[in-house]
Amino acid sequence: DVKVTQSSRYLVKRTGEKVFLECVQDMDHENMFWYRQDPGLGLRLIYFSYDVKMKEKGDIPEGYSVSREKKERFSLILESASTNQTSMYLCASPDRTGELFFGEGSRLTVL
Amino acid sequence: AQSVTQPDIHITVSEGASLELRCNYSYGATPYLFWYVQSPGQGLQLLLKYFSGDTLVQGIKGFEAEFKRSQSSFNLRKPSVHWSDAAEYFCAAMNTGFQKLVFGTGTRLLVSP
Numbered sequence: 001d002v003k004v005t006q007s008s009r010y011l012v013k014r015t016g017e018k019v020f021l022e023c024v025q026d027m028d029h030e031n032m033f034w035y036r037q038d039p040g041l042g043l044r045l046i047y048f049s050y051d052v053k054m055k056e057k058g059d060i061p062e063g064y065s066v067s068r069e070k071k072e073r074f075s076l077i078l079e080s081a082s083t084n085q086t087s088m089y090l091c092a093s094p095d096r097t098g099e100l101f102f103g104e105g106s107r108l109t110v111l
Numbered sequence: 112a113q114s115v116t117q118p119d120i121h122i123t124v125s126e127g128a129s130l131e132l133r134c135n136y137s138y139g140a141t142p143y144l145f146w147y148v149q150s151p152g153q154g155l156q157l158l159l160k161y162f163s164g165d166t167l168v169q170g171i172k173g174f175e176a177e178f179k180r181s182q183s184s185f186n187l188r189k190p191s192v193h194w195s196d197a198a199e200y201f202c203a204a205m206n207t208g209f210q211k212l213v214f215g216t217g218t219r220l221l222v223s224p
Contacts, residue, residue: 033212040120042201042216043155058211090155092212098143098162098205100212102154 003027006091006103013110019078021106023091031094032074034058034066036087037105043090049074081110113138115204117215124192125223132187132218134202142204144185145212146176150198158200161185172196197222 007022025032031050035043035058045058047066055066063085067075078085091103116135124130136142146158159170166178176187185202199219205212 035214040216042117043203043214045211045213048211056211059213094205094212098145098160099157100145100147100155100203104154 004091004093004101004103006089006106008106009104011106011108013081013108015080015082015110017081017110019081019108021076021078021089021091021108023074023076023103024072025074025091025093025101026072027093027095027101028071029093029095030071032068033092033094033100034064034074034076035090035092036060037090038087046076046089078108081108083110086110113142113204113206113211113213115202115213115215117200117202117218119218120216121219121221123221123223126194127191130187130189130192130196130220132200132202132220134185134187134215135183136185136202136204137183138204138206140207141180142206144176144178145203145205146170146174146185146187147201147203147214148172148198149201149217155201158187192220192222194222194224196220 004025033048034046049055049068065077089106092100094100114137144161147155161168199217201217202215
């Protein structure tokens with residue numbers, strides 16, 4: 001089975017802190033995505049990557065950056081966390097049929 | 112811009128009744144289309160997907176979806192809803208390069224006895 005692992009299930013950070021969310025997939029997939037999920041807004045794409053060191057902005061990249069130094073790892077970075085970044089963050093990776101495999105999510109609270 | 116629209120935020124159906132959830136997409140070319148379901152506190156599960164070919168797609172749990180190019184729609188249907196179908200349903204679209212996957216805002220299904 002494809003496995004997408006997010007390093008932290010729950011995080012509490014203070015405004016202004018730098019936050020790293022890590023995601024690792026074990027099936028050699030090319031593409032990886034970061035979404036945030038908020039009630040009533042569905043899943044919104046923050047960034048995606050289609051190869052090592054390649055990244056593309058999604059629909060809401062402001063306040064975020066990403067890093068893909070290795071194929072299996074895709075990190076989401078909040079340089080200076082703000083309260084409006086309190087959310088559930090989901091990492092996902094599609095296989096060659098397009099089916100998206102999700103991590104369990106990282107619930108971030110920014111105080 | 113590429114987008115997916117689910118016009119219904121909430122839908123309530125009686126158990127045993129039929130269900131149709133609407134999804135419209137706006138893409139330059141026909142994208143790949145998906146329906147996902149998310150039960151409370153759970154992750155997203157793929158119900159079905161459409162890439163090409165037969166426009167009526169069968170999925171898991173008795174769901175099906177019909178692709179209509181002329182209407183840019185990919186509506187999800189089920190002939191008889193069960194209480195366990197209560198969940199949030201997301202339509203999604205991906206360009207044919209398997210790159211950017213965009214989700215709709217979701218439709219929450221409530222099932223009444």
